[in-house]
Amino acid sequence: MSAGSGNGRVTAAPAPLSGGALVLGTLALSLATFMNVLDTSIANVSIPAIAGDLGVSTSQGTWVITSFGVANAISLPLTGWLTQRFGQVRLFMASVLLFVLASWLCGLAPSIEWLIAFRVLQGAVAGPMIPLSQTLLLASYPSAKAGMALAMWSMTTLIAPVAGPLLGGWITDNIAWPWIFYINVPVGLLAASLTWAVYRQRESVTRRLPVDVIGLSLLVVWVGSLQIMLDKGQELDWFGSSVIVTLGLVSLVAFMAFLVWELTDEHPVVDLSLFRGRNFWAGAMALALAYALFFGNIVILPLWLQQYMGYTATHAGMAVAPVGLMAMVLVPIVGRNLPRWDLRWAATFSFVVFALVMWMRSRFDTQADMITIIIPTVVQGIAVAFFFIPLVAIVLSGLPPEKIAAASGLSNFVRISAGAFGTSISTTLWEDRAAMHHAHLSESIAHGIPAATDALTRLQATGLSPQQSLAAVDRMIEQQAHTMAANDVFLISSVLFLLLAGFVWLTKPVPKAGASSDASGAH
Numbered sequence: 001m002s003a004g005s006g007n008g009r010v011t012a013a014p015a016p017l018s019g020g021a022l023v024l025g026t027l028a029l030s031l032a033t034f035m036n037v038l039d040t041s042i043a044n045v046s047i048p049a050i051a052g053d054l055g056v057s058t059s060q061g062t063w064v065i066t067s068f069g070v071a072n073a074i075s076l077p078l079t080g081w082l083t084q085r086f087g088q089v090r091l092f093m094a095s096v097l098l099f100v101l102a103s104w105l106c107g108l109a110p111s112i113e114w115l116i117a118f119r120v121l122q123g124a125v126a127g128p129m130i131p132l133s134q135t136l137l138l139a140s141y142p143s144a145k146a147g148m149a150l151a152m153w154s155m156t157t158l159i160a161p162v163a164g165p166l167l168g169g170w171i172t173d174n175i176a177w178p179w180i181f182y183i184n185v186p187v188g189l190l191a192a193s194l195t196w197a198v199y200r201q202r203e204s205v206t207r208r209l210p211v212d213v214i215g216l217s218l219l220v221v222w223v224g225s226l227q228i229m230l231d232k233g234q235e236l237d238w239f240g241s242s243v244i245v246t247l248g249l250v251s252l253v254a255f256m257a258f259l260v261w262e263l264t265d266e267h268p269v270v271d272l273s274l275f276r277g278r279n280f281w282a283g284a285m286a287l288a289l290a291y292a293l294f295f296g297n298i299v300i301l302p303l304w305l306q307q308y309m310g311y312t313a314t315h316a317g318m319a320v321a322p323v324g325l326m327a328m329v330l331v332p333i334v335g336r337n338l339p340r341w342d343l344r345w346a347a348t349f350s351f352v353v354f355a356l357v358m359w360m361r362s363r364f365d366t367q368a369d370m371i372t373i374i375i376p377t378v379v380q381g382i383a384v385a386f387f388f389i390p391l392v393a394i395v396l397s398g399l400p401p402e403k404i405a406a407a408s409g410l411s412n413f414v415r416i417s418a419g420a421f422g423t424s425i426s427t428t429l430w431e432d433r434a435a436m437h438h439a440h441l442s443e444s445i446a447h448g449i450p451a452a453t454d455a456l457t458r459l460q461a462t463g464l465s466p467q468q469s470l471a472a473v474d475r476m477i478e479q480q481a482h483t484m485a486a487n488d489v490f491l492i493s494s495v496l497f498l499l500l501a502g503f504v505w506l507t508k509p510v511p512k513a514g515a516s517s518d519a520s521g522a523h
Contacts, residue, residue, distance in 0.1 A: 014202045017140040021198050025140050026149075028194035029133040030156045032096050035187045036129050037156075039068065039103075039122070041164030042180045045302045045317045046172045053177065054112045058303055062427050063231050065299060067116045068123035069420035070227045074220055075127025076413045077270045080406065081211055082128060088204040092132040093192055098125035100188035107178035131409065136199060162324035165302065169317025212269040215262050219269065222254035223417060230424035234431055270413070271406045274399075282506040283395035284411045290351065290387065290500055291415045292422025293493045297358065298323070299423045300430055304486045305373070308479045309366070319373045326381025334385050343390040343397075343510050350386035351501035357383060358494035362487045366479055397510040426489055433485035434478075441477045 017025050043050070043064050051061030082091050102122035109115035134153060141149040171179045229247035236244050262268040275281040302320050305311040311319065338346065360376040395411045396404055 014139065016142045017198070022140060024194050025198040026137065028191050028198060029137050029140075030153070031187055031191035032092075032129055032195070033133045033153065033156050034160050035184050035191065036099070036126050037160035038164045038167070039126070039181075039184070041160070041298075042168035043068075044299055045165045045169045045306070045313045045320070046177045046180055047299075047303060048306045049172045049177045049313060050115070051112075054115065056112045057235075058307065059234060059427055059431060060112060060231075062299060062303075062423060063112070063116050064119055066227060066231060066420040066423050067119045068126075069416050069423070070223055071120040071123030072126050073123075073413045073416035073420065074223055075124045076131070076409050076416070077219070078211075078216070079128040079131050079409055081209055081269070083132065083204065084207055084209055087206045088132055088135060089195070089199045089202060091128050092136065092199075093195060095125055095127070095129040095132070096188050096192045096195065099129065100185050100192070103181040103184035103188070106181040109178075131412075136202075139202070159324065159328065162321045162328075165317035165321045166314075167317075169313035169315070172313040174314075210267050212262075212265055212267055215258065215265055215269040218254050218258035218261060222251045222258055225251035225254065227420055227424065230421060230428070233424075234428045270410055271403075274403065274407050274410055277398065279394055279397050279507045279510070280399070280407060280411070282503065283391055283397075284414050286347065286500055286503050286507075287388075287391040287395065287411065288414045288418035289503075290354070290391075290497065292418040292425075293358075293496055293500075294354065294384075294387075294422075295419035296422035296426030297361075297490065297493055300426055300486060300489060301361075303427075304482060308482045309368075315370070319370060320377060322374055322378045323380045323384060326378055327384040328381075330382060330385035331389070334389055338389060338393065341390075343394050344504050344507060346386050346390035347394065347504045348501045350383045350390070351497045351504070353379065353383035353386070355494045355497035355501070358490045358497060362491035362494060364483065364487060364490075366483050391504075394504075394507050394510055398508075429492075430482070430485050430489050433488045434482045437484045438477055438481035441481060442474075 016022075047061040047064065048058055050064060051058045054061075079091075086094070099122060102118055102125060105118040106115060106122060109118055137149050137153055167183075168180050171177070171183070225247045229244055229251060232247075233244055238244055239248070259272065262270050262272045275284075298320060302311075302313075302316040305316040305319055306313060334346070357376045357380045360379070364373070392408075392411070396407055399407050
């Protein structure tokens with residue numbers, strides 16, 4: 001990082017921090033990163049409570065997750081331009097403070113429409129926060145300690161997904177869901193205060209650059225239209241609805257126009273020329289598709305536990321949080337040893353473990369206890385530890401230094417967008433498969449199968465009326481149908497992870513000396 005001249009700013013890169021300033025600077029950047037990453041997982045276990053309180057279905061409630069992800073992804077490519085226009089420190093401060101404001105508004109939202117709007121704002125302003133936290137952190141440490149600094153940063157991003165479901169579940173059960181957003185206010189204000197105290201004299205150079213307004217507008221239109229289509233498809237009967245057809249056509253046309261414009265514009269908002277490199281396009285696609293499967297499944301699991309297994313939000317959080325435990329133990333080991341390995345084998349190992357985890361989950365039934373549910377979640381931490389670091393290193397391998405920032409931003413945009421799309425597709429598939437299983441199971445009642453008739457007789461013997469007995473059986477069928485549907489999604493995900501393990505081998509081998517422990521793409 002170089003500082004600008006004029007207005008009292010130095011002209012050379014500032015020296016690394018030391019002593020108390022280094023401690024406070026690291027704390028400030030870690031708090032901001034923790035707050036940001038926390039918000040990608042804290043709402044997952046609160047969706048049933050949010051949906052019930054605002055009078056919408058749980059599938060509509062998942063828009064709270066996808067709206068944040070899409071807005072966050074769209075804003076990422078603008079980070080480079082905004083940094084050069086306003087400076088690293090000012091942009092980071094603005095991102096943190098606006099995130100605090102958006103979080104407060106999310107807590108005040110009176111309806112699902114307002115909550116989604118404020119989550120879009122929250123995701124949009126959060127875009128520059130994580131890349132800039134890495135940039136400022138690396139400038140705070142001597143180059144010899146860059147690996148240690150990134151390892152510390154990576155640990156922060158791994159602790160947050162563990163804390164998110166636990167904290168979100170406890171707050172939802174014991175206080176109220178708006179407080180999952182209100183807690184960002186004191187954390188963000190403290191992070192902003194410490195950042196200003198430590199970094200205000202370390203601003204980067206600024207210069208005026210043209211912004212690709214047309215490219216950005218087309219990006220918003222095609223990504224936004226596609227996400228709305230995926231979110232509302234099931235509700236509107238997919239392509240039987242003129243609204244869905246229109247959204248699909250708008251997204252397709254805008255995407256084609258976006259490709260043409262970005263490939264010909266002098267200052268594109270997204271540098272699509274990066275996709276000419278085999279390691280970039282194959283690595284970025286493997287990372288994005290795997291993240292879509294991973295994120296879609298960690299949204300479905302707490303929904304199934306709360307809606308059909310009788311779990312509270314707190315207990316659902318306890319069931320999904322351990323994913324980060326093994327990752328926290330293994331990430332430093334992976335980072336240290338990665339230069340000795342073929343990165344493709346590390347990524348392949350990750351995908352095979354993911355496939356094993358999804359297969360284990362596909363064996364769940366309505367009698368599964370907490371231990372049975374937690375074991376695959378703990379094992380999944382092994383897959384996560386070998387997932388981000390090798391694939392990010394593959395994606396960025398062979399690129400000149402001046403392309404690294406753009407490549408990191410673009411790969412993160414693709415990954416986060418895929419996570420939002422994966423959530424919508426997974427929840428839609430889950431509900432569709434549940435409806436199919438419900439219809440098949442209900443036939444046993446309609447056709448007078450002895451086991452079903454016997455169950456109704458026993459229920460009526462307890463004093464229930466015929467109508468109440470049928471309602472009780474229907475609830476059991478609903479539980480079974482959604483459990484079977486979740487198993488279907490998990491099994492499909494397992495197969496797809498195995499296929500992705502082969503996809504990784506489309507990349508070229510990365511020279512072992514060039515392997516990096518950078519976990520910058522992790523969140």
